[in-house]
Amino acid sequence: MRSMLFVPGDSPRKFEKASEGKADALIIDLEDSVVTEKKEEARGLTLTMLKGRPGQHQLYVRVNALDTGMTLADLAAVMPGRPDGIVLPKSQGGDDVRKVATWLEALEAAAGIAIAPPASSASRRRRQARSSASAAIRTAPLASPA
Numbered sequence: 001m002r003s004m005l006f007v008p009g010d011s012p013r014k015f016e017k018a019s020e021g022k023a024d025a026l027i028i029d030l031e032d033s034v035v036t037e038k039k040e041e042a043r044g045l046t047l048t049m050l051k052g053r054p055g056q057h058q059l060y061v062r063v064n065a066l067d068t069g070m071t072l073a074d075l076a077a078v079m080p081g082r083p084d085g086i087v088l089p090k091s092q093g094g095d096d097v098r099k100v101a102t103w104l105e106a107l108e109a110a111a112g113i114a115i116a117p118p119a120s121s122a123s124r125r126r127r128q129a130r131s132s133a134s135a136a137i138r139t140a141p142l143a144s145p146a
Contacts (some may be wrong), residue, residue, distance in 0.1 A: 050081025101125035
């Protein structure tokens with residue numbers, strides 16, 4: 001992916017204009033570009049944008065940060081539109097990502113979205129298994145009595 005363009009989630013007009021462009025991906029923004037009073041409306045408009053899916057763009061949604069208390073509502077509103085990905089702003093680390101991943105798994109299941117593991121994950125697991133096995137072989141002599 002070479003280019004991404006952020007589009008406010010409360011502006012179908014700007015989304016339509018961005019859809020005519022050549023960006024590889026459009027990131028529909030529910031966070032900074034939408035004022036608090038329009039968050040609920042923006043969720044519905046974002047779902048409509050996702051379902052309309054004009055052009056060949058990948059469509060991502062930037063949700064509100066976890067500390068706002070709006071992330072789950074954002075996800076619940078947009079996942080039926082099957083976005084290509086979710087952008088989580090202001091993540092504080094792995095725990096935040098794991099929390100959102102748990103919500104996504106439930107919402108994807110509810111929306112009937114089947115997620116296949118990336119092709120590379122199988123080879124990554126094999127590498128990890130080989131690495132663990134070779135580490136066990138390398139460290140075993142250290143654990144045995146002299």
